[in-house]
Amino acid sequence: MTENGSVSNSASESMIRLENLTKTFPAQDEPAVEELSMEIPEGEIVVLVGPSGCGKTTTMKMINRIIEPTSGRIFLEGEDVTKGNPDKLRRRIGYVIQQIGLFPHKTIADNIATVPKMLGWDKERISKRVEELLETVGMDVSYRERFPKELSGGQRQRIGVARAMAADPPVLLMDEPFGAIDPITRDRLQNEFLRLQQEIKKTIIFVTHDIDEAIKMGDRIAILRQKSVIAQYDTPERILTDPADDFVEDFVGSGASIKRLSLSQVRDIETTDWPVTNLSDGPDAARAKLQDSGREHVLLLDKRRHPKRWVSRDDLEAGKDLEKAGWPAVAVVEDSSSLYYTLDTMITSYKGAAIVVDDDGAYLGVVDFDTVLEAINTMRPPEGERLQDAEEEEVTP
């Protein structure tokens, strides 16, 4: 900072800058990483993704100098950290690996307190911080005195993340952090982590070999080929709609359009207006709503505006008890859910529509197939046009 304080202003946007970073391991002719330069903007998740052996992990480990670069320079917050004490550098960078590496002989609290202790925090501050972090990662405070072996894989992963964030470092390095976890737990941890990131706004370097995880987690994705050469460094949208070359296209693989759906949330698209009424208002109110809307079904809500039941015109005519009439309100999604998940929910529940609710489960609106399709079309005019052109060409002869 002192040396290039003048630069720091222009560089304040990029938290980490890599300049011509090269690593050649001893007894190897070819470098594992060759002349890599990239900038990592503050507060974003940048995913390094590529086939195995492309050097993505090596690249990440050079940032905290677990692997010392052969040549090139690393800047953290504008400061050249290529030389100097690596231990001090690492205390400013959170580090999460796939195997987590919790200390088996230390309690959860001691594990989380590792870096704060090294930084000489007092006991009270550490204890407070541990409690706060346990809460942040959604674990009960009673886990403090447990040992790692008493935890499930998902819980260990949460503690790993809590430990990395303990001293509130501006940067987190994550090496396939959800790689060794079952798919269901992984999905949940990913969602939780994304929600957490909205609050903490850390700069995160995330390494994975899974393009779907990259698309889901990344604000930006760097697709790397051999020797960590950047094939494309762009937003997930651009990578999916406009791959730089065949390598990127191959790597993204088939189903790019479907994958795009995981980038948009339901709250981004307009919900359909649907007749709703309170259960307590009785059948007459429901009938009136239905009449006005011209729809076949009305959605009944309870006092807290949680969706309860779908009721049809016929059900109302038959004069059944509203609590039991029609069928239960299934296919409910939160407004933060991805379109991918929403579509999946619709399909699995055999309903042509999904009910959108807020964090507390209160009704916001309804989306149906048509709305989602429309959203997809507006999302990607370039490819839509291309498709149309191609069709026309085929038709003309």
Next chain:
Amino acid sequence: MAAGAVGKKEGGLPRWTGYLIKPIFLGLACLALYLWVGTLELDSIEQRTLNAENITARFIEHLQIAGYASAAVVVLAVTAGVLLTRPFARHVEPYLVNVANIGQGVPSIGVLALLAIFYGLGFYPTLAALVAYSFLPVLRNTMVGLRQVDRFVIESARGMGMTKTAVLFRIELPLAVPIMLAGIRTALVITIGTATLATFIGAGGLGALIETGITLNRTPVLIVGAALTAVLALFIDWLAGVAEDVLRPKGLQ
């Protein structure tokens, strides 16, 4: 027997009561030995060796020799084990471990005799021989113990900015403790047994009783010397076992 043990646990007796069985047994053995010697008619030679004063003196000599030797082994072999598992020792490690192998490979009486030839008789050659003889188990277990520490635990520690020294003392050594203690326990028992040979180069110990018993054909003296050595070895083994349980870090099994 098994049912009795279960019953005890359910009865709520503290866990440490299990630890008492072995020392009680050893105490009874000593008592039996004492009573048996009391029934014998001892001649003048036996009276000179089998009295409280002489036995206590030999016993203390024995403990001293074995104690110093064990302390030296723990310090030297653990240090060597730590150094040999550091990356810089990668090339010399196989050779040095071989040297330690020789120490245990050669018969102990041979080592003792050789050392006596070069350095004369007495306490220090004995000490050196015992150290050479029980060095290997401690060295080997220290190295195995350090090497079995999950490398990702070490990587995450280094990745959080722990210095190499901090990783060694706060992570690697504590996690290696159970295996290291097993090696030290073996070394202690070996040392107690081998220390009986000290008498041949004039350093005394319980071996003196055994030697007297053999050379002068006095079986009671031989038996007392041998039995006391065995009791001592078993007692030390018991102590080390208790230490293993107490010192094993919480969180590991």
